[in-house]
Amino acid sequence: MFGLDAVELARAQFAFTVTFHIIFPAFSIGLASYLAVLEALWLWTGRDVYLNVFNYWLKIFAIVFGMGVVSGIVMSYQFGTNWSVYSDKVGPVIGPLMAYEVLTAFFLEAGFLGVMLFGLKRVGPKLHFLATLMVAIGTLISAFWILSANSWMQTPAGYAVNADGQFVSVDWLKVIFNPSFPYRLVHMVLAAYLTTSLVVGAVGAFHLLRNPHLPGPRVMFSMAMWMATLVAPIQILAGDQHGLNTLEHQPVKIMAMEGHFESHKDGAPLYLFGWPDQAKGELKWAIGIPKFGSLILKHSIDAPMAGLDTVPRKDWPPVPITFWSFRIMVGLGFLMLALGLFSLWERWRGRLYVNRLLHRFAIAMGPAGFVAVMAGWITTETGRQPFTVYGLLRTADSVSPLAAPAVGTSLLVFIIVYFIIFAAGVLYILRLMAEPPHAGEPGPSSAQPIRTAGVTPAAGVVQGAVGS
Amino acid sequence: MTVPFDLTVLWAFIIALAVFIYVVMDGFDLGLGILFPLFPGKQDRDVITNTVAPVWDGNETWLVLGGGGLMAAFPLAYAVLLPALYAPLIAMLVGLIFRGVAFEFRWRTRATRNLWDIAFTGGSWVAALAQGIALGAILQGVHVEGRHYAGGWWDWLTPFSILTGVSLVVGYALLGATWLILKTEGDLRDKAYRISWYLMIAMLLAIAAVSLATPLLTNQYAQRWFTRPAVFLTAPVPLAVVAVTVLLMKNLAQKHDVWPFFLALALFFLSYAGLGISIYPYVVPQSITIWQAAAPERSQLLMLPGVLVLVPLILGYTGWAYWVFRGKVGHDSGYH
Numbered sequence: 083m084f085g086l087d088a089v090e091l092a093r094a095q096f097a098f099t100v101t102f103h104i105i106f107p108a109f110s111i112g113l114a115s116y117l118a119v120l121e122a123l124w125l126w127t128g129r130d131v132y133l134n135v136f137n138y139w140l141k142i143f144a145i146v147f148g149m150g151v152v153s154g155i156v157m158s159y160q161f162g163t164n165w166s167v168y169s170d171k172v173g174p175v176i177g178p179l180m181a182y183e184v185l186t187a188f189f190l191e192a193g194f195l196g197v198m199l200f201g202l203k204r205v206g207p208k209l210h211f212l213a214t215l216m217v218a219i220g221t222l223i224s225a226f227w228i229l230s231a232n233s234w235m236q237t238p239a240g241y242a243v244n245a246d247g248q249f250v251s252v253d254w255l256k257v258i259f260n261p262s263f264p265y266r267l268v269h270m271v272l273a274a275y276l277t278t279s280l281v282v283g284a285v286g287a288f289h290l291l292r293n294p295h296l297p298g299p300r301v302m303f304s305m306a307m308w309m310a311t312l313v314a315p316i317q318i319l320a321g322d323q324h325g326l327n328t329l330e331h332q333p334v335k336i337m338a339m340e341g342h343f344e345s346h347k348d349g350a351p352l353y354l355f356g357w358p359d360q361a362k363g364e365l366k367w368a369i370g371i372p373k374f375g376s377l378i379l380k381h382s383i384d385a386p387m388a389g390l391d392t393v394p395r396k397d398w399p400p401v402p403i404t405f406w407s408f409r410i411m412v413g414l415g416f417l418m419l420a421l422g423l424f425s426l427w428e429r430w431r432g433r434l435y436v437n438r439l440l441h442r443f444a445i446a447m448g449p450a451g452f453v454a455v456m457a458g459w460i461t462t463e464t465g466r467q468p469f470t471v472y473g474l475l476r477t478a479d480s481v482s483p484l485a486a487p488a489v490g491t492s493l494l495v496f497i498i499v500y501f502i503i504f505a506a507g508v509l510y511i512l513r514l515m516a517e518p519p520h521a522g523e524p525g526p527s528s529a530q531p532i533r534t535a536g537v538t539p540a541a542g543v544v545q546g547a548v549g550s
Numbered sequence: 551m552t553v554p555f556d557l558t559v560l561w562a563f564i565i566a567l568a569v570f571i572y573v574v575m576d577g578f579d580l581g582l583g584i585l586f587p588l589f590p591g592k593q594d595r596d597v598i599t600n601t602v603a604p605v606w607d608g609n610e611t612w613l614v615l616g617g618g619g620l621m622a623a624f625p626l627a628y629a630v631l632l633p634a635l636y637a638p639l640i641a642m643l644v645g646l647i648f649r650g651v652a653f654e655f656r657w658r659t660r661a662t663r664n665l666w667d668i669a670f671t672g673g674s675w676v677a678a679l680a681q682g683i684a685l686g687a688i689l690q691g692v693h694v695e696g697r698h699y700a701g702g703w704w705d706w707l708t709p710f711s712i713l714t715g716v717s718l719v720v721g722y723a724l725l726g727a728t729w730l731i732l733k734t735e736g737d738l739r740d741k742a743y744r745i746s747w748y749l750m751i752a753m754l755l756a757i758a759a760v761s762l763a764t765p766l767l768t769n770q771y772a773q774r775w776f777t778r779p780a781v782f783l784t785a786p787v788p789l790a791v792v793a794v795t796v797l798l799m800k801n802l803a804q805k806h807d808v809w810p811f812f813l814a815l816a817l818f819f820l821s822y823a824g825l826g827i828s829i830y831p832y833v834v835p836q837s838i839t840i841w842q843a844a845a846p847e848r849s850q851l852l853m854l855p856g857v858l859v860l861v862p863l864i865l866g867y868t869g870w871a872y873w874v875f876r877g878k879v880g881h882d883s884g885y886h
Contacts, residue, residue, distance in 0.1 A: 162632025173625025196604025
């Protein structure tokens, strides 16, 4: 099917389903924490605007979370359906980590989600805040385990191989806290926070463009811009540290990310752009800064850098994808930094809520976090190829003994189903976002969308405008 | 029959328990979707989805634990069974996707609500049928060579697996109907009583049919059930089924609100115990025992404290969530 064999189809299916799935956890990790902060601010200050904004994002959270859950169930079964040999060999190491993710995170999120969504009136504000907090903590615990499992596949440690060819643990602490795990966890959680702040900021900016006095959008925009201002630079530093770690443990991935087909004995350039030609093994039309690659990666302009010419071709990752997805991620990261600094400047000048250029910039950056997260995952996952467990287990030796038509059919089914539910989900979320948070914004718990109970729409706008 | 006790047996019990809790928790909310066509009114449908809106997410998480736990504790079984059940599992996942998002989406649209109601029903039917078919396919055995599944892509499809598939749909529908008796009032509940009666009869027929067909599959199952001394261990199961059914009839006739649901669960428990008796000690019947499939001891040990401490905790806060949303759900007390 599509002229691809079973391995390529299984890879395409995994790439498609995981890329689709990653947007939802990335959003729900950030949004859950944001909701917890909003509710805390409401309990602390007693200002209704925080509750209104909380209820507003809670409805969006419900949709995002639901889509994350259903696409996540697919992931947990796909290891077995399409990658059964991998599951058999790696299950004893990865399996317990994922089981702990279910036990410590998924149940916590799902168990308290009902109370968080529908229970405010039934349990009161304090218990309700506890439920919100549990959901937020659950999303973070989930990130801990799944990134530990993924990092182990990138930088395996603490294992041995038994007589059946299975990986088994000899030291769980080394397995869980494997060399790349701390960097990956920090990078991902910060990415989730940035992603959410960009969405919240864009929605705030969208409504401020129409009416700069609305209290809800002001709160949203200001909080989001603080987040971008503070976290974007930290994220760039974290990414740099992650890169150094990758150089140490997965040098071939760095060669692909940087487009270094050839070795450099005295200082490697930093290629900004170019066209990687995998077949010829060269970077065409390369534009680079001499010696800068060595300066960034080895902190010395004359440090030698090995290239892909030192690696057997059968161990090369797909260079063009890795090269380009990395540039997309980094480019967006610097745009986020620019947005943060721009907003800080305007905040200092007292024009945060009125600068229309800033608002338009923030709206344009709304989806940037999702794109950057996807690009980052594509970089790290394709850069690991052609291995599932880096250097130890080849992707081609991990796949189920499947016939191509079976994998192709299921891939097609997932593509169709995901596009249907994604289109619907995005439509409903955008519909919610089209309205600003109103005074007395209902949570997901009222039967009809009674936006301005007992007030005419016009009065509701005024009431909203004066800050209820 | 002596039952050796070790870590692997304990894990087999834990995985079996996780799957059973899944069946108990998600069975009734899948059942609601299965019953949707019998309740065409919008208000009824709103009430029906509201009875589970706050808890369905947690219910489905047990399925993830069943899958994840199997991979962790019995990786070989996971690696053999999932390719063997490829088509029904993909169908189940797609079914669960549609019904899962339908919970949220049907509240967000007026124009296409009917479409999401269809997605909710269709998804529930497909998921339940696929789970039942997968169960039948496991019972009838899968073709294993070395450490791989070696059968064809349609091996799962047999008259027997269709029978188990339909049986599970009937069973889930009974759970759903008795859940509605528990959680609703008025006309809706009256209708649920009538439906429960028919579904109870259908479930008895299904249990009888599967019980008769299973020993015919292989001699091994037949011996397990009908030879001494095993028969002393197995005979109480069908007797208990009869006893529970009589109680269920009595409670339905007396219009008791609470007991029908729990008695329907008891029928599930007995059927499930029967399955366990048939299969043990195989995890892939006739091919791979739990000891052959078991993960190394270190993996089993790492997870043990997690399960022993966390599962009771999870059941605790899940119970609390059910308690928060206790009582009847009326037309005006919607959560949405």
